[in-house]
Amino acid sequence: MPTVFKRPHALKEVSMHYCPGCTHGIIHRLIAEVIDELDIEGKTIGISSVGCTYNNYEYFNCDMVQAAHGRAPAVGTGVKRANPDNVVFTYQGDGDLAAIGTAEIVHAAARGEKITTVFVNNAIYGMTSGQMAPTTLINQVTTTTPYGRSVEKHGFPIRVCELLSSLEGAVYIERVSVNDIKNIKNAKQAIKKAFQVQLANKGFSLVEVLSTCPTNWGLNPNEAIKWLENNMIPHYPLGNFKGKDLEV
Amino acid sequence: MGEKILMKGNEVIGEAALRAGCKHYFGYPITPQTEIAHYMAKRMPMVGGTFVQAESEVAAINMVYGAASAGVRALTSSSSPGISLKQEGISYASCAELPAVIVNIVRCGPGLGGILPAQCDYFQAVKGGGHGDYKMVVLAPCSVQELYELTVEAFNIADKYRILVMIMGDGILGQMMEPVEFKDKEEIISVQKNWAASGTKMNRENNVITSIYIDPEKMEKHNLKLQEKYSRIASSEVKVETYNCENADIIVSAFGSVARIVKNVISMAEKEGIKVGLIRPITLWPFPESEFLKYADVPKAFLTVEMNAGQMFEDVKMAVNGRKKVYFHGRMGGMIPTQQDILDKIKEILKV
Ligand SMILES: Cc1ncc(C[n+]2csc(CCOP(=O)(O)OP(=O)(O)O)c2C)c(N)n1
Ligand code: SF4
Ligand SMILES: [Mg+2]
Numbered sequence: 001m002p003t004v005f006k007r008p009h010a011l012k013e014v015s016m017h018y019c020p021g022c023t024h025g026i027i028h029r030l031i032a033e034v035i036d037e038l039d040i041e042g043k044t045i046g047i048s049s050v051g052c053t054y055n056n057y058e059y060f061n062c063d064m065v066q067a068a069h070g071r072a073p074a075v076g077t078g079v080k081r082a083n084p085d086n087v088v089f090t091y092q093g094d095g096d097l098a099a100i101g102t103a104e105i106v107h108a109a110a111r112g113e114k115i116t117t118v119f120v121n122n123a124i125y126g127m128t129s130g131q132m133a134p135t136t137l138i139n140q141v142t143t144t145t146p147y148g149r150s151v152e153k154h155g156f157p158i159r160v161c162e163l164l165s166s167l168e169g170a171v172y173i174e175r176v177s178v179n180d181i182k183n184i185k186n187a188k189q190a191i192k193k194a195f196q197v198q199l200a201n202k203g204f205s206l207v208e209v210l211s212t213c214p215t216n217w218g219l220n221p222n223e224a225i226k227w228l229e230n231n232m233i234p235h236y237p238l239g240n241f242k243g244k245d246l247e248v
Numbered sequence: 249m250g251e252k253i254l255m256k257g258n259e260v261i262g263e264a265a266l267r268a269g270c271k272h273y274f275g276y277p278i279t280p281q282t283e284i285a286h287y288m289a290k291r292m293p294m295v296g297g298t299f300v301q302a303e304s305e306v307a308a309i310n311m312v313y314g315a316a317s318a319g320v321r322a323l324t325s326s327s328s329p330g331i332s333l334k335q336e337g338i339s340y341a342s343c344a345e346l347p348a349v350i351v352n353i354v355r356c357g358p359g360l361g362g363i364l365p366a367q368c369d370y371f372q373a374v375k376g377g378g379h380g381d382y383k384m385v386v387l388a389p390c391s392v393q394e395l396y397e398l399t400v401e402a403f404n405i406a407d408k409y410r411i412l413v414m415i416m417g418d419g420i421l422g423q424m425m426e427p428v429e430f431k432d433k434e435e436i437i438s439v440q441k442n443w444a445a446s447g448t449k450m451n452r453e454n455n456v457i458t459s460i461y462i463d464p465e466k467m468e469k470h471n472l473k474l475q476e477k478y479s480r481i482a483s484s485e486v487k488v489e490t491y492n493c494e495n496a497d498i499i500v501s502a503f504g505s506v507a508r509i510v511k512n513v514i515s516m517a518e519k520e521g522i523k524v525g526l527i528r529p530i531t532l533w534p535f536p537e538s539e540f541l542k543y544a545d546v547p548k549a550f551l552t553v554e555m556n557a558g559q560m561f562e563d564v565k566m567a568v569n570g571r572k573k574v575y576f577h578g579r580m581g582g583m584i585p586t587q588q589d590i591l592d593k594i595k596e597i598l599k600v
Contacts, residue, residue: 041448042447042448042449042450042451043447044447045318045446045447047314048458054460055458055460055462057458058456060454061448061454062447062448062454063445063446063447063448063454063455063456064445064454064455064456064457064458065313065314065317065445065456065457065458066344066456066457066458066459066460067310067313067314068310068313068336068337068340068459071306071307071310071313071336074306074307074308074310074311074313074314075310075311075313075314075317077300077307077311077314078272078274078310078311078312078313078314078315078316078317078318078322079315079317079318079445081272081298081300081311081314081315082272082298082314082315082318082319082320082322082446083318083319083320083446083447086318086446086447103304103306103307104303104306104310106303107302107303111300
């Protein structure tokens with residue numbers, strides 16, 4: 001019988017520690033499928049960051065480097081500059097990338113570092129039990145905004161793709177979501193294109209993935225998907241911001 | 249030996265790093281060490297190397313973390329306030345056992361302080377300015393020639409032990425021009441970095457560089473491994489210069505540029521019939537305790553002279569371990585101890 005579905009080679013044969021219904025696992029799988037399809041596992045270096053995915057170096061079969069909170073783009077810069085033939089990706093959450101690591105992501109993008117960032121926006125700090133993230137929506141209840149995020153007290157959520165799109169060094173930027181099959185397929189295409197942009201030496205590429213955190217949103221997995229669709233997508237419009245027609 | 253040329257301390261650091269095979273420099277401008285960056289910016293493209301002006305010292309040390317993870321020799325340099333920002337990366341890289349070299353051309357502090365020379369980052373360098381139980385090898389050269397030799401050696405020590413090595417100088421050393429004699433060929437140890445994250449090429453298990461161990465047993469085991477490494481280094485990498493200590497009336501201890509001032513004091517004192525010895529720690533960590541113990545019974549007292557409020561002073565007291573009284577003379581804020589002040593202090597201690 002022909003095999004129609006199997007674990008990508010780039011993903012280790014271990015079970016992941018993520019909560020039921022968490023979409024981090026789907027995103028890992030998409031990255032691994034792309035690594036397989038582009039046949040780059042042997043030269044890919046992944047940079048794990050600090051958040052629920054701090055130890056995703058246990059899940060990928062390529063070489064991995066764990067970075068301090070927010071510093072993955074700087075670490076990735078060092079790895080890539082050391083061996084420019086390698087393919088380097090960072091995997092970062094919204095707290096990691098858009099709060100403590102704002103300087104590092106902006107400047108890696110501005111320098112046009114030939115690395116790829118997979119930015120997972122779940123509108124919350126998952127790992128540290130549900131505090132406000134820079135991407136937390138207005139009125140969203142978190143453990144540090146127990147009365148809901150207010151514009152007056154907490155300011156506005158940051159739209160990372162829009163922010164980085166103004167930088168010339170960032171050549172491919174797209175926002176995707178993993179809430180349904182169609183969007184998951186689009187997400188994979190975007191991640192693949194982002195890696196191809198790096199392989200073609202074009203510059204910095206980033207894919208923002210809207211993701212669920214049922215545990216800290218206080219919702220079951222199905223409700224979490226609905227919440228993402230009804231609240232996150234309207235605020236974080238899906239689509240390509242830059243580099244759609246880039247030849248790779 | 250090759251030809252002798254006149255060069256500025258900071259530039260010699262850059263040249264020495266290149267000679268040691270370091271082709272990756274990451275830094276952020278700060279006085280009084282910026283000439284290192286200028287030198288690297290000019291030279292790296294000539295040798296096919298990397299020079300990155302980072303967005304901050306935090307980013308620069310994390311770029312070093314990445315480059316060292318990938319298995320290449322990497323350098324960053326800064327001065328005191330910038331070194332404070334690097335402490336996060338220093339702690340992480342120490343835990344991940346990454347070899348790299350960090351230069352601190354110390355300026356006076358605390359705070360933004362001033363740009364003039366000081367030695368007030370001794371504690372931060374040798375006691376661990378970042379979090380956790382870690383050590384860096386800390387080298388304190390006192391001349392431009394030694395700056396060159398120790399910079400090359402720093403890379404060898406880093407690779408040999410998978411450890412961070414800090415070269416600690418001050419504005420005097422960094423800005424000073426002195427003749428330096430480069431070797432025709434450097435001795436560069438070759439180590440197999442089969443732990444590096446440079447791509448599996450599909451012919452080995454994947455390598456992981458990490459500093460996180462959630463399981464307490466594993467974290468303790470890793471700590472024990474680090475401590476074992478530190479004791480190996482402590483027993484084999486101590487460097488110290490001892491001068492005139494036999495029959496000394498007093499032994500002065502100083503490191504870096506201050507040691508050179510003390511050497512002048514030794515001849516001044518000689519003329520007045522006072523015998524002054526010098527113990528100059530070249531490795532501030534590991535500290536040359538046994539050298540102090542060896543001479544503890546010789547002089548009437550010890551004196552440490554530093555450009556700070558008394559930092560190495562504590563380690564000297566610990567090493568002398570109560571066998572003799574240890575005195576301190578120091579200047580701060582970019583002020584430099586004068587020969588006369590040191591001599592007066594010696595006379596006051598010896599009551600002559
Ligand atoms: C310097 C530092 N500050 C704070 C923390 C604690 N911390 C760990 S994960 C995290 C938030 C991560 O949130 P995010 O990046 O959104 O990832 P998620 O868990 O949501 O995937 C924080 C604040 C840390 N590890 N290091
Ligand atoms: S806490 Fe949230 S982000 Fe973290 S694993 Fe659980 S569901 Fe996923
Ligand atoms: Mg998050």
